[in-house]
Amino acid sequence: MSGSIAYAANLSVTPAGRIYAAVKPILWLAVGLFAVEVLVMAFEIRPYYLPRPSAIASGIMATPGAYLAGLWRTFLETALGFLAGSVFGVVMAVVFHRWLALKELFFPLFIVSQTIPVIAFGAVVVLWFGNTLFAKAVISFYISFLPVTVNTLLGFSSVDPRQVQLMRSFGARDGQILRRLYLPAALPQLFVALKLASSLALVGAIVGEWFGDTTGLGVLLLQAMYNENVVGIWATIVVSACLGMGLYSLVSFAERKIVFWGGEQ
Amino acid sequence: MTAFMQTDSARQISRGIAGALLVAAVWEICARGLNLPAYILPSVTSILAGMVGDLASLLEAARFTATESFAGYAIGCLIGMAAAILVTMIPSARSIVLPLATAINSVPVVAYSPLVLLWFGIGMASKIVMVAVAVSFTIFLSTIAGLDRVDRKSVDLIRSFGAGRLAVLWRLRLPTALPLIIAGMRVSTVRSVIVAIVTEMLGAYGGLGWVIYQAVLQIDFVKVWAAIIVASAISLAFFGAISFVERRYVFWSKA
Amino acid sequence: MLNRRNILAAFAAAVLGFQGFTMTALPAAAQDVVNASLRLKWLTQAQFAGFYVALEKGYYKEEGINLTINPGGPNLLTENLVATGADTFGLSGGTDSVFAARDKGMPIVCIGVAHQVTPFVFVSHKDGPVQTVADFKGKKITTWFTGANHVLSAMLSKVGIDPKDADIQPQQVSVTPFVDKQVDVVTATRYNELYVINQRVGKDNLNLFVPEDSGVSFPRDTLIVSEQTAAEKPELVEKFLRASVKGWKDAFANEKEAIDIIMKIAPTLDRAQQEFMLSEVKTLMTAGKASTDGLFTIDKDAVGSANDLLAQYGVISKPVDLDEAFNSSFIDKIPAGERRL
Numbered sequence: 001m002s003g004s005i006a007y008a009a010n011l012s013v014t015p016a017g018r019i020y021a022a023v024k025p026i027l028w029l030a031v032g033l034f035a036v037e038v039l040v041m042a043f044e045i046r047p048y049y050l051p052r053p054s055a056i057a058s059g060i061m062a063t064p065g066a067y068l069a070g071l072w073r074t075f076l077e078t079a080l081g082f083l084a085g086s087v088f089g090v091v092m093a094v095v096f097h098r099w100l101a102l103k104e105l106f107f108p109l110f111i112v113s114q115t116i117p118v119i120a121f122g123a124v125v126v127l128w129f130g131n132t133l134f135a136k137a138v139i140s141f142y143i144s145f146l147p148v149t150v151n152t153l154l155g156f157s158s159v160d161p162r163q164v165q166l167m168r169s170f171g172a173r174d175g176q177i178l179r180r181l182y183l184p185a186a187l188p189q190l191f192v193a194l195k196l197a198s199s200l201a202l203v204g205a206i207v208g209e210w211f212g213d214t215t216g217l218g219v220l221l222l223q224a225m226y227n228e229n230v231v232g233i234w235a236t237i238v239v240s241a242c243l244g245m246g247l248y249s250l251v252s253f254a255e256r257k258i259v260f261w262g263g264e265q
Numbered sequence: 266m267t268a269f270m271q272t273d274s275a276r277q278i279s280r281g282i283a284g285a286l287l288v289a290a291v292w293e294i295c296a297r298g299l300n301l302p303a304y305i306l307p308s309v310t311s312i313l314a315g316m317v318g319d320l321a322s323l324l325e326a327a328r329f330t331a332t333e334s335f336a337g338y339a340i341g342c343l344i345g346m347a348a349a350i351l352v353t354m355i356p357s358a359r360s361i362v363l364p365l366a367t368a369i370n371s372v373p374v375v376a377y378s379p380l381v382l383l384w385f386g387i388g389m390a391s392k393i394v395m396v397a398v399a400v401s402f403t404i405f406l407s408t409i410a411g412l413d414r415v416d417r418k419s420v421d422l423i424r425s426f427g428a429g430r431l432a433v434l435w436r437l438r439l440p441t442a443l444p445l446i447i448a449g450m451r452v453s454t455v456r457s458v459i460v461a462i463v464t465e466m467l468g469a470y471g472g473l474g475w476v477i478y479q480a481v482l483q484i485d486f487v488k489v490w491a492a493i494i495v496a497s498a499i500s501l502a503f504f505g506a507i508s509f510v511e512r513r514y515v516f517w518s519k520a
Numbered sequence: 521m522l523n524r525r526n527i528l529a530a531f532a533a534a535v536l537g538f539q540g541f542t543m544t545a546l547p548a549a550a551q552d553v554v555n556a557s558l559r560l561k562w563l564t565q566a567q568f569a570g571f572y573v574a575l576e577k578g579y580y581k582e583e584g585i586n587l588t589i590n591p592g593g594p595n596l597l598t599e600n601l602v603a604t605g606a607d608t609f610g611l612s613g614g615t616d617s618v619f620a621a622r623d624k625g626m627p628i629v630c631i632g633v634a635h636q637v638t639p640f641v642f643v644s645h646k647d648g649p650v651q652t653v654a655d656f657k658g659k660k661i662t663t664w665f666t667g668a669n670h671v672l673s674a675m676l677s678k679v680g681i682d683p684k685d686a687d688i689q690p691q692q693v694s695v696t697p698f699v700d701k702q703v704d705v706v707t708a709t710r711y712n713e714l715y716v717i718n719q720r721v722g723k724d725n726l727n728l729f730v731p732e733d734s735g736v737s738f739p740r741d742t743l744i745v746s747e748q749t750a751a752e753k754p755e756l757v758e759k760f761l762r763a764s765v766k767g768w769k770d771a772f773a774n775e776k777e778a779i780d781i782i783m784k785i786a787p788t789l790d791r792a793q794q795e796f797m798l799s800e801v802k803t804l805m806t807a808g809k810a811s812t813d814g815l816f817t818i819d820k821d822a823v824g825s826a827n828d829l830l831a832q833y834g835v836i837s838k839p840v841d842l843d844e845a846f847n848s849s850f851i852d853k854i855p856a857g858e859r860r861l
Contacts, residue, residue: 244371
């Protein structure tokens with residue numbers, strides 16, 4: 001609680017200002033959508049190239065249940081994959097930082113692992129992980145961990161070795177140095193990576209749903225793509241964008257709570 | 266200093282190769298020892314043999330994919346940095362650009378592919394666009410985080426000497442941001458290659474993704490892996506090149 | 521060999537076991553119910569209506585099969601999943617993918633062919649430069665490089681055109697380039713792309729080129745099982761076919777009900793398009809030999825011509841042994857009278 005008060009104090013804005021700040025993006029969004037609507041009608045752009053925003057909205061409203069179910073399912077997969085990817089990413093960074101030899105042996109392979117197009121191995125994924133939510137979360141995890149490792153390592157490298165020396169001279173153990181010095185120093189970079197990882201995890205979940213499933217945004221997308229249902233493609237794009245923005249906001253919120261040195265604002 | 270760096274990177278390269286050999290050995294033992302069929306996991310030796318057999322066509326495809334990745338990467342880096350600088354210079358733009366960029370990036374690139382293929386055709390242009398979109402977001406986020414990292418006291422100090430916004434940006438913000446920008450650029454290298462490949466799989470005239478797509482349909486998993494190894498080599502070289510630049514020119518990041 | 525079998529069986533057991541676990545509880549009486557799964561070649565749509573109807577109406581249960589229908593997806597090879605035992609049955613790509621799988625040594629067998637004739641056609645604009653197959657020369661044609669390109673090559677060769685003389689390009693998911701006349705000839709499945717083209721260009725403004733008219737046939741949508749299932753559980757295969765045939769006959773007899781079942785599973789589908797799809801699929805599934813012998817008949821002549829075509833164009837290293845790849849014995853156990861509409 002004190003965190004949010006401090007945050008508000010930091011910004012030193014009036015409640016009305018805060019409401020305006022929250023509403024502003026929505027206002028702009030409404031203006032933007034209206035402009036697109038007018039442009040599409042004015043230039044008679046055919047729906048195959050760009051359907052009217054109102055058509056997309058009514059597309060979603062025609063079967064809201066399907067989109068909601070898809071949203072929920074994809075959210076679960078993404079959340080699982082994202083959490084696993086973040087934890088694994090940080091742990092690997094700690095391991096690589098602690099044992100340089102391991103980093104030099106295996107870090108290149110981490111990079112290589114990201115070059116493997118998962119969508120070419122649908123059958124192998126189904127074979128190993130079945131047709132479960134877990135299988136999708138695995139792909140989501142696989143796609144999201146690398147930026148976390150890279151940025152955490154970068155954050156670690158920004159620690160002043162003299163401070164480490166100092167802590168050690170006071171008898172601090174490795175675990176303490178990690179908790180007190182390295183992890184806090186890596187937080188700003190880590191959060192950049194987590195924001196990236198949240199979108200990557202969503203991509204992973206959606207692609208994972210292409211390996212034979214009945215619910216999920218990925219299924220809706222695929223169906224719309226191959227039936228040339230352009231309104232359906234856009235409807236799914238809009239819903240995934242909302243999900244992605246939600247996840248991003250969650251990470252940003254956590255960042256503001258945890259990392260409060262934002263520099264000049 | 267240079268001599269030290271050389272031995273350092275020589276060790277890194279030799280260890281990297283050792284790590285790769287280790288994994289290759291485990292892979293080979295698994296594939297052969299368990300007698301796994303090629304459609305689950307072909308042995309490393311059979312993949313290498315396949316690579317030698319298809320070398321000419323693989324190299325041609327690699328040239329295709331590398332061109333798309335590099336072009337898209339360069340464009341994406343420029344867009345990402347420009348957008349981040351814009352947002353930092355004009356703070357009121359932030360509340361519009363940031364959610365918009367997040368929204369665009371939240372949608373998997375594959376979702377845009379039918380639209381991008383429709384708008385930009387099935388040739389190289391559509392892949393370059395897709396790579397640029399994917400890369401620009403990563404760079405955008407990293408650059409913003411980097412530009413925001415300067416502390417207020419330094420800004421106040423340099424302002425008190427009469428420096429304008431541009432000077433603050435050039436003298437203070439960009440140098441401080443550089444390590445994060447380059448970290449973003451490093452992560453993006455790999456992503457640029459994979460995005461090019463995935464887009465090629467959905468429609469192309471050539472490239473490694475196209476080779477993979479065809480090979481999957483013909484149940485030729487040795488070829489799939491051969492193409493992936495070539496793609497990995499491109500990514501690794503690309504990643505290595507950016508890391509090299511980073512170590513060479515961003516030495517103050519360690520200070 | 522034994523070793524590999526064991527590993528695959530272990531994989532399969534793990535996967536199937538898990539599926540079994542997630543299944544809803546069965547009535548206590550149904551003790552000898554067998555768990556099995558059917559992997560489709562694509563997502564839920566009217567193309568597979570019969571299987572869903574049979575499932576909904578409990579025909580598989582009546583035969584003692586607790587069936588799960590798993591949808592497919594891009595790059596998800598049904599052959600692969602059936603060969604490894606991850607799925608018991610598969611509705612796979614078609615004769616082309618069965619041959620490719622056999623050629624690569626995958627232990628799968630085809631037990632029935634759904635689409636008796638080539639399910640795709642080549643389409644041109646009536647007011648455009650292409651009026652006959654001979655006009656394809658020098659024109660821009662898009663097609664799928666997954667078998668359809670070889671059908672096209674064969675059609676061109678029959679009228680004395682070297683396929684190299686036509687500008688043949690890979691086809692993307694959208695038919696818009698054809699609608700916009702950037703492309704002269706496009707490939708379209710009768711049940712999906714053709715619907716979209718009809719909608720946008722108008723049915724009467726199109727020329728259709730049917731592969732069968734050029735003497736080329738490419739039956740698709742094949743039912744497959746692993747060699748192991750075929751050898752060890754022939755009665756399971758037979759029961760599955762019996763229930764499936766029943767489901768399909770119902771689907772064709774009551775199309776509205778079948779579409780209702782599909783739309784319940786995938787509500788975002790376009791109903792009109794699904795209705796079109798089902799009626800086209802009916803034509804494809806009852807064409808040729810199936811008109812006399814019934815659904816899922818394996819027409820060895822048509823299948824053989826596809827075999828020769830693929831071998832001729834080097835897609836498979838040599839013609840595949842037809843009798844090993846296509847096993848009619850299961851479907852033949854169901855009398856033709858029961859399989860005819």
